[in-house]
Amino acid sequence: MLVEPLTAENINEICELDAACFAAPWQVNSWLSELRQSKVLGIKGFGGLLALASFLPVFDEAELTKIMVLPTARRRGLGEKVLFSALAALLDLQVKRLFLEVAEQNKAARAFYEKHGFIISGRRENYYENPSDNAILMELNVLASSLLTPGTGCAISHEAHGEER
Numbered sequence: 771m772l773v774e775p776l777t778a779e780n781i782n783e784i785c786e787l788d789a790a791c792f793a794a795p796w797q798v799n800s801w802l803s804e805l806r807q808s809k810v811l812g813i814k815g816f817g818g819l820l821a822l823a824s825f826l827p828v829f830d831e832a833e834l835t836k837i838m839v840l841p842t843a844r845r846r847g848l849g850e851k852v853l854f855s856a857l858a859a860l861l862d863l864q865v866k867r868l869f870l871e872v873a874e875q876n877k878a879a880r881a882f883y884e885k886h887g888f889i890i891s892g893r894r895e896n897y898y899e900n901p902s903d904n905a906i907l908m909e910l911n912v913l914a915s916s917l918l919t920p921g922t923g924c925a926i927s928h929e930a931h932g933e934e935r
């Protein structure tokens with residue numbers, strides 16, 4: 771399966787995936803704005819969008835704004851695949867640090883980030899509503915992660931440009 775850039779032409783699939791993954795998905799206008807300002811990568815299959823990662827680079831730092839995998843397609847490496855493609859794109863852009871926020875109770879996402887080298891850098895009390903939760907702030911040294919993670923490096927760089935692995 772290919773990792774490919776997503777555009778406003780994919781808006782319906784993106785909103786469907788978001789609604790399948792989050793209790794409070796973004797509205798269409800929020801996604802259209804995200805697609806204008808951030809880089810959004812996706813993996814398609816079985817007639818729809820299976821995974822997505824969205825990130826906003828600002829100089830040598832970036833924020834991972836969203837990452838999600840269709841519930842029925844989880845634990846098969848798609849999250850890892852789309853994350854690695856995002857990291858390859860960030861390396862190309864000479865981004866050094868990647869930041870994110872994750873709900874404290876989101877055990878799956880926290881395990882996913884920890885597996886890929888993100889470390890906790892802060893905590894915000896009662897940051898989320900419906901359901902109410904604290905935010906854990908995490909960050910990744912992008913360059914170190916590309917050097918230390920087996921199987922990344924050149925391979926992920928090719929994927930980011932749409933070549934099959």
Ligand SMILES: CC(C)(COP(=O)(O)OP(=O)(O)OC[C@H]1O[C@@H](n2cnc3c(N)ncnc32)[C@H](O)[C@@H]1OP(=O)(O)O)[C@@H](O)C(=O)NCCC(=O)NCCS
Nearest residue numbers: 837838839844845846847848849850872878879881882885
């Ligand atoms: C987080 C998410 C993107 C992971 O996607 P995925 O395709 O299931 O992840 P992968 O198959 O690549 O898993 C890689 C690793 O993540 C961790 N992980 C993923 N899901 C997990 C779970 N339910 N419980 C514990 N660890 C989990 C494991 O370390 C896993 O490695 P392993 O399978 O060898 O144990 C997915 O669970 C998701 O879309 N969650 C809902 C949206 C969300 O919360 N996004 C993050 C918001 S901050």
